[in-house]
Amino acid sequence: MVTQGMVSLTKSLCTMTPRFRLKNPSLLQNLKTPGSCHLRFRNLRVLCTTKLSQWEPSPFIHASAEEEAAADIVLGKTANVFESVVSETAEEEEEKLESAQQQKNSQVQVLKWPIWLLGPSVLLTSGMAPTLWLPLSSVFLGSNVVSLLSLIGLDCIFNLGAALFLLMADSCARPKDPSQSCNSTPPFSYKFWNLFSLITGFLVPTLLLFGSQSGILASLQPQLPFLSSAVLFFPYFILLAVQTLTEILTWHWQSPVWLVTPVVYEAYRILQLMRGLTLSAEVNAPVWVVHMLRGLVSWWVLILGMQLMRVAWFAGFASRTATTSQQPPSVASK
Incomplete structure (x- = not known):
């Protein structure tokens, strides 16, 4: 066996x-x-020099550590090559998108160039030209309703021109890229002092006129007739209301023109009060009314100067912020 x-x-x-x-x-x-x-x-x-048959599996051969390390290096290099190719493709696509966006922004910026001349021209035509070159004799025919409506019409033309000017200024102040958001919010102190100046400019003439009509302020004599006082002060009150509404809207919409809005209206208000001083002689206004108009002119010149100081301060603040953001973090923190 x-x-x-x-x-x-x-x-x-x-x-x-x-x-x-x-x-x-x-x-x-x-x-x-x-x-x-x-x-x-x-x-x-x-x-054993055997030859395996075709149905038998080949023997498993263990690779050495050096061979495994070499294979890992080759595979790592291959992966890095693929990653570099993918990153280069992504960079090329980003560059193409940036170039297309820059071309689009440049086209939009070219379309904005005429606005730099058109906006001030609209403001000049609607506001300053009727007040400076239109003779009052053709508008003011006396202390009557027609003269009052004529003066209010001149101020309405200015209000339309100021609205168009602010819209053009807002379009120019927006960023070049339309996809970027522009949220410009004024500080609380700025809002407070603007409202304070508007309320003061409204209350002082109102109280003086009411005191002269009711006899509370006996020193304000003689009295100014109602129609004459409306001719002198009613357009002034309307402009105050329009300015207040416009500023509140610019604050609510976070428009970058909130810094320019009071300058536009206050500059025209000074011309409006100067026109009132001229009309005071036509309506035979008392001396205290003339002094009140002069006081209002002085008040709004002071407020306009403060607004211009704010514009200069905000321009310097913006330049300092831009310089700090361009510096390295180590330099900016010192």
């Missing part, structure tokens, strides 16, 4: 085309001899 098992073993090994080398050739004779069941395997040397 042992010899039959050995023979089957040798047959199975022969199917794998092994080669045997025997140190002792007499061992083969012992295999052929019946009854020889003792086999010393240490005398047997097997040289």
